[in-house]
Amino acid sequence: MKFRRIVAGVLAAAACGVMMAGCGGNTADSGTTDSSAAGGKLIMATEPGFAPYEYIDGSEVAGIDVDIANAIASELGMELEIQQMDFDGALLAVQQGKVDFAAAGISITDERKEVMDFSIEYATSKQVVVVLKDAGIINTPADIKDGTKVAVQQSTVADFYVTDDLGFEPLRYTKYIQAAEDLKNNKVDCIIMDELPAKEMVKANDTLTILDEEVFTDKYAIAFRKGNTELEDKVNKILEKLIADGKIDEFTLKHTTGDAE
16 A cells, blocks of 8 residues: 555645646646637647557657547647656646646546546556466466566556555556566566557567456546546547547557558
């Protein structure tokens, strides 16, 4: 529980400072664009090392979350601006009102709900275990225990799971690519991460594989500064339409197979 409480405390303190500084009550006061003004910029924070949700394609950020964000900006009559940063930085930026929203495969947790608001859920993800083929160290999630060298991305639900539920400290990384390299070089025993990014990782590294049994399931949403209900309500309506029209399924297919219906 220690790490989770520290993270929640730091984020809550940051959010408290923002609310004191931004007591005027509009997004312009906190440094973001006026989300109600058509023709303005809609600023998104993301960490582009989480394919297929966000990744670098040439010189641009692409992915499922980017397609969703572009659809939202288009519906609002705004121009999407993407700011790249570490996952921790994206969560902090949205709390501090430096961006309009964050989308980076963000899971909804009770701790995060204390310091930021969330859209409706738009994706469900399994947490899985990635291991080195034929290593034989970890064969099921039940094999993971104190003493296992578990890699996670810092401040993700996998990090919280190892720290809080399993009761020991994982090896924390800011980028999954770093964790993959350490797994291939036997510096860690496994990685716990989201299923679709895990599949992309294994596709790019033929010495790695995913265990059949999942660890747990969680859901993704878009994160907003606490109290930014105007933008949240607008985004929720757009997300509901994207889901109903099958567009998010289409975006997912596009970035996992290269095809779009």
